[in-house]
Amino acid sequence: MVIAPFTRRLAGVAAITAAVAVMPLASAAASVEASPVIGHVYVNDNTAGHNTIGAFDRHANGSLTPQARSPFAAGGAGTGAGLASQGALQISSDGHFLLAVDAGSNQVSVLRILPGGRLRQVPGGVVSSGGVLPVSIAVHDDLVYVANAGDGGANYTGFRLSHNGRLQPIAGSAISLPDGSQPGDVLFNGTGSALAGMRVGTSLIDSFTVRDDGHLTAAPGSPFPAQGVGPFGSEFRPTNPHQLFVSNAHNAAGAGTVSAFADSASGVLNSIGSSPFPDLQTAPCWVEISHDGRFLFTVNTASGTISRYTIASDGSLALLGSTAIGPNPAVGAVDARLSPDGRFLYVDESATGSVAEFAVHSGSLTLLAGSPSSLPVGAAPAGIVVT
Numbered sequence: 548m549v550i551a552p553f554t555r556r557l558a559g560v561a562a563i564t565a566a567v568a569v570m571p572l573a574s575a576a577a578s579v580e581a582s583p584v585i586g587h588v589y590v591n592d593n594t595a596g597h598n599t600i601g602a603f604d605r606h607a608n609g610s611l612t613p614q615a616r617s618p619f620a621a622g623g624a625g626t627g628a629g630l631a632s633q634g635a636l637q638i639s640s641d642g643h644f645l646l647a648v649d650a651g652s653n654q655v656s657v658l659r660i661l662p663g664g665r666l667r668q669v670p671g672g673v674v675s676s677g678g679v680l681p682v683s684i685a686v687h688d689d690l691v692y693v694a695n696a697g698d699g700g701a702n703y704t705g706f707r708l709s710h711n712g713r714l715q716p717i718a719g720s721a722i723s724l725p726d727g728s729q730p731g732d733v734l735f736n737g738t739g740s741a742l743a744g745m746r747v748g749t750s751l752i753d754s755f756t757v758r759d760d761g762h763l764t765a766a767p768g769s770p771f772p773a774q775g776v777g778p779f780g781s782e783f784r785p786t787n788p789h790q791l792f793v794s795n796a797h798n799a800a801g802a803g804t805v806s807a808f809a810d811s812a813s814g815v816l817n818s819i820g821s822s823p824f825p826d827l828q829t830a831p832c833w834v835e836i837s838h839d840g841r842f843l844f845t846v847n848t849a850s851g852t853i854s855r856y857t858i859a860s861d862g863s864l865a866l867l868g869s870t871a872i873g874p875n876p877a878v879g880a881v882d883a884r885l886s887p888d889g890r891f892l893y894v895d896e897s898a899t900g901s902v903a904e905f906a907v908h909s910g911s912l913t914l915l916a917g918s919p920s921s922l923p924v925g926a927a928p929a930g931i932v933v934t
Contacts, residue, residue, distance in 0.1 A: 582606035586886065586934040587664035588893050590902060591636040591647045592618055592926035595627025598649045600636070600658065600666055601922045605933065609891040609904050611920040618923045619666040622656040622673035623649020627927050629897055631747065632682035632696070633732040633780040633833050633882060635930030640688050644669065644712045645932060648681040648693070653700070655681055655693055657712045660934075669712035677704030677721055682929075683732050687739035690761050694733040694744055698726040703733055703744055703753070705761050717761045725749070731779050736788035741810055743791055745778040746770065752778055752793065754814040766814025774806040774823040780833040783810075786840030790862040791816065794831040794845050795823060803831040805845055805854075807862045820863035826854050828869055835883045835892065842910040846883050846894060851876025853883070853894070855910045870912040872896070872903055873919065882931045891915075895928040902931070 586605040592598065599618035603611040635648045638660075645658045645666065657672035678695025685692045691706040691714060705720030724730060729748030735741065735757070742763060744753040751770035755763035775795025784790040791808045798804060804823035808816040828847035831854060835844045843856040843864060852869040859865070872880045872894060879898025885891070885907065892905040892912060901919035905912040922928055 582608040582610060587614075588902060589636060589645055589666075589932045590895060590922060590926070590928045591621070591930035592923060593625035593627065593630060593635070593650065593929045594923070594925045594927065595651065596624055598623050598625035598647070598651065598656070599923060599926075600645065600647060601926060601928070602664060602666060603902070603920060604664060605886070609906055609915050610917060611902060611904060613920070614664060616665060619658065620668065621647050621649055621658065622668050623654035624651035625649060625927065626651040627925065629879070629881065629927060630682045630929040631729070631731055632694070632929065634683040634685065634734060635882070636932050637684045637686045637930075638932045638934065639686060639708060642934065644708070646684050646686060646691065646708075647930065648676065648684060649673070650680050650682060653679055653681060653695075655684065655714060657708070657714060659712055664934075671713050674714045674716070677716060678702045683730065685733045685735045685742060687735040690735075690739065690757070692733050692742060694730040696729050696731070701726065701728050701730065703730070703763070705763070707761065720762055722753075722763060732781050734781060734783065736783040736791075736810065737785060738788045741783075741788065741814060743781060743783075743810075745781055745793065747777050747779055747796070750776055750778060752816065754810065754816050756814045764814075766816070768815060771816045774818065775804045778806070780831075780845065782834045782836050784836055784840045784858065784862070785838050787862070790819070792834055792836065792843060794834050796830050796832045796848075800829045800849070801827060803828050803847060805831060805834070805843065805856065805864060807864060809862065819861060822863075824856070824864040825866065827866065828852055828854055833881060833883050835885055837885065837907075838889045844883060844892065844912075846880045848880055851878055851880060853880075853912060855912065857910060867910045870905075873914065878903070881929065884931045884933045886933050893931060893933055895931050897928050900924070900926045900928065902928075
């Protein structure tokens, strides 16, 4: 076909215009490629039927790129729906293994982290969670506790993690919970001497001391009443194992709070300062604290924001403000985790099936260009780990 000179000139202009239009995208891709991989981000996809773990390469500039073989089979089954919990995916203390809840099959899976960040199921690494609907995992050294949230099998159950990644149940370790308790988080303090559990359904907080044999001893007066409705996410301060922070997720709209407790040697919880501290948002659920213990971030799921606090030496909180997770507040933001160097914060977006990426500057957050990064189709993300 013969093209007239004028038509050829128009085609040439269009080609140049198209080339210019894609330059920013090409530049962004080149920027990712030029930024070295320094770690990885893993997400428990909680996919219905065969559960998977989504894996990303984490670049020095904070950006994420999916691993070529992602997602990796976890070994058990997910539910395909939100778990309403914190800590559904954890990393072993030596950094060699991932531990994931398989809520759809009442199991826990262990996967080995291979060079380059790939994952491989540990032989014999899929075990019963010891209850119904496992939702949260706590890890300290070789001691592991799992929170099971389902009626007829709600409990905290203990395991030992062997050097080859297999979980061995600790006989007689299970602490039964009443139906309706709906534990949403179980966690150790930094020394492994204390363990706490949040009963979202009944607004109670369990507090235990940890014995040398891995069994738990309930603190005098435990469970303790929460300072708001639906105690949900929680974290011990990294720089002070005797300070515990808990989000209260089910208060009225705009009335979310975060509580601060002093945890005594016997496990008794005492309120700090004027706790609970206002959040001024709706449904503060997930809690993350900077590694230096200076700042606390809580993900407000219903508001689509992240609230930012400073933490005083005595554990009192001062609200700095809130940062939007993205242009759409209905992203269903859930678990959040800081990078090991504290420079970036990564947040599950369950409603969009993606992971948001923020740069962290002291107590401020800046959404990275190109955020969020998509998870596999069918993911209902619950739990995130950053290496």
